[in-house]
Amino acid sequence: MTAVVFGSAAGAQSVCSGEVVFQCATDAPEAVREQITVCLADGRFEMVRHQLATGEKRYDVPLSADAALTHYSYGWLDDETIKVELGFWDEPYAMPRILHMALSWDEEEDEQRLDLPSEAWLQTADWQLPIEQELCLPQTVYADLAAMEMGFADRGPVGLFFSGDEIVPTPETVGRARVHSDTTLPVYQWSRPNAATPVWWQLNDGDDVEVLAVQGDFRAVAIPTGVGECVIRPEEMGHPYTGPCATGWVDQRFLEMIQ
Missing domain, CATH: 2.30.30.40 (SH3 Domains)
Structure with missing residues (x-):
């Protein structure tokens, strides 16, 4: 398997249950490069990671997030970029993992601009400690924000x-x-x-x-x-x-x- 270059929702590979709302390939040597996939089903997000070369999954148990309670932020970074943060709880390590997205966006069409690079990275919590970040390859970042936001329909105050x-x-x-x-x-x-x-x-x-x-x-x-x-x-x-x-x-x- 090689890194996926996403051009549409149909290009995203589903390796978890529910609808794919995010996907990217990690910025790592091809032999150890991984694919990060986030799916949404019944108000819960699920994140899985697998090696593109072998298909082996990184997490024994997928990371999950309750859309009603998890860390989430959304806003414009500039006139052409939307910034999104979505939190997952890594229970085996008792640690949050925050997925950051900086998406090139077409405001008129209200959709991601796939002709421009978007950025994404996964990091541990910022608790005034050194932050571990894992970067995605910009040309592989795909996000369906409309589908993602459906998970927050019942989100409280x-x-x-x-x-x-x-x-x-x-x-x-x-x-x-x-x-x-x-x-x-x-x-x-x-x-x-x-x-x-x-x-x-x-x-x-x-x-x-x-x-x-x-x-x-x-x-x-x-x-x-x-x-x-x-x-x-x-x-x-x-x-x-x-x-x-x-x-x-x-x-x-x-x-x-x-x-």
Whole structure:
């Protein structure tokens, strides 16, 4: 097998269940080059990787993402380029993998421009640590954003990302806290995390965060992803938090309330 040069949706090779929404070949020597494929079925994304030369799959279990909760961002990078980020949780390694796409786009036709190169790369989380990136070959990048966005039809308010629990701030629970931890502090998706619970963000010693709610030993905190601040206004008290910040849960033993 050789690298696929995608010219249309029909050119994408389906190696996972559901509809192919993204595909590329990795920028590696041909003997070890891999194909990354993302499929969508029933509100879940699935990522598989296989070697183009042998067909051998890299992941024993495909990476998956719940479209209702996973990390996702979309916007114009410039007048001719759309930037998309889609998060997958790598359960065996307890680590997120973020798929980045910078797609040459025809705004008038609302479709990817296949006559111009598009970029894509897969990276580990940016937690103020060195980032491992794997690049795709530009001429092999294919993305069907219209099909991809169908997976987000039932996506709730931004305040649920990256938390799967509804969060209701009250005067008794809202405040500002400072992180005190010798290591990075994971921000969990659920208020009762276990070893397989996704961690979409981490905090560092000395970070200040806005606290929204308390459940058992965990506090819900607001994560300023792409916004300036996460301060809760008085009129937001007593109502489910909907944003503009994402939310998650941290062990309150490592938080000191300072306000």
